Amino acid sequence: MKIKVVFHVNCDDEKTLLIALNNMENLLKNVPADEAAVNLVANGTAVRLFQRERAAQYASRIEGLSGEAVQFSVCNNSLNSLGIKPEDLLESCQVVPAGILEIIRLQAEGCAYVKP
Amino acid sequence: MKIKVVFHVNCDDEKTLLIALNNMENLLKNVPADEAAVNLVANGTAVRLFQRERAAQYASRIEGLSGEAVQFSVCNNSLNSLGIKPEDLLESCQVVPAGILEIIRLQAEGCAYVKP
Amino acid sequence: MKIKVVFHVNCDDEKTLLIALNNMENLLKNVPADEAAVNLVANGTAVRLFQRERAAQYASRIEGLSGEAVQFSVCNNSLNSLGIKPEDLLESCQVVPAGILEIIRLQAEGCAYVKP
Numbered sequence: 001m002k003i004k005v006v007f008h009v010n011c012d013d014e015k016t017l018l019i020a021l022n023n024m025e026n027l028l029k030n031v032p033a034d035e036a037a038v039n040l041v042a043n044g045t046a047v048r049l050f051q052r053e054r055a056a057q058y059a060s061r062i063e064g065l066s067g068e069a070v071q072f073s074v075c076n077n078s079l080n081s082l083g084i085k086p087e088d089l090l091e092s093c094q095v096v097p098a099g100i101l102e103i104i105r106l107q108a109e110g111c112a113y114v115k116p
Numbered sequence: 117m118k119i120k121v122v123f124h125v126n127c128d129d130e131k132t133l134l135i136a137l138n139n140m141e142n143l144l145k146n147v148p149a150d151e152a153a154v155n156l157v158a159n160g161t162a163v164r165l166f167q168r169e170r171a172a173q174y175a176s177r178i179e180g181l182s183g184e185a186v187q188f189s190v191c192n193n194s195l196n197s198l199g200i201k202p203e204d205l206l207e208s209c210q211v212v213p214a215g216i217l218e219i220i221r222l223q224a225e226g227c228a229y230v231k232p
Numbered sequence: 233m234k235i236k237v238v239f240h241v242n243c244d245d246e247k248t249l250l251i252a253l254n255n256m257e258n259l260l261k262n263v264p265a266d267e268a269a270v271n272l273v274a275n276g277t278a279v280r281l282f283q284r285e286r287a288a289q290y291a292s293r294i295e296g297l298s299g300e301a302v303q304f305s306v307c308n309n310s311l312n313s314l315g316i317k318p319e320d321l322l323e324s325c326q327v328v329p330a331g332i333l334e335i336i337r338l339q340a341e342g343c344a345y346v347k348p
Contacts, residue, residue, distance in 0.1 A: 126345070159255075
């Protein structure tokens, strides 16, 4: 079985993001990266957590996971409403038009949902 | 692909409900209403948020979404245990016998799950 | 339809666990136990809630549910990182190597996900 999952983070709460990073790091210790499709989608105020300036403490963990099959997606609707520019985000992040739609799409493709 | 989703709200926390309303409004800007099956299920203390007296600030948003393919369902088990009468709820809401069972049923029918 | 669900508890917050226990007890009033496959997976700091010493107030409810088709699973990664021994847990709990992996596996097998 291929391991497919989307983690959903929607609040500007660093503690929750760190739980998600722990979860994903543990997961990838248990599953070979090529058998895993791991996604994290951030929307709402959680998009702030991925601003380069803000993320200094955990940026290297995000980069490490990004190098191991994890796709980080940040909601463009949320960026717009908070006045954050895509170029202020960590390079490992892709911007998606609508975070909720991405979460729905991923589940429709067989990803499990986890809310840390 | 038809967009199918259930939003789950289970706490008497207006902020969380407003996030769900935002999510659904954004979603319906991105997807034509006839290609979407959007549900919100409220159980636990969240059922209080749908009392007519309580909902004045956001009732018109719920009515608007209800007119656009969104089904709002409120758990009857929770209404009973909190002593709330179905007739005190916003008219846009349907009462379902058991909120959790509705959430399980919707996912079994292919809805994605989102916890705002 | 067989009712299949996984409840996910990941914080050391008794209130959230009690909501999950209520949800599961209500569910099993509405569905015959032999038509239900109900799971609760605890990871992160939530594993503390299943320590025998800690759980005195609600241990009998967990035992009762465990006798009625509910499977309680506790994450071994989390036990290790918090220095908790499996033998300190309630007897109704099984220890699984990785809680998140169990949640993904259960969803892949058709369980709905509920985050109380």
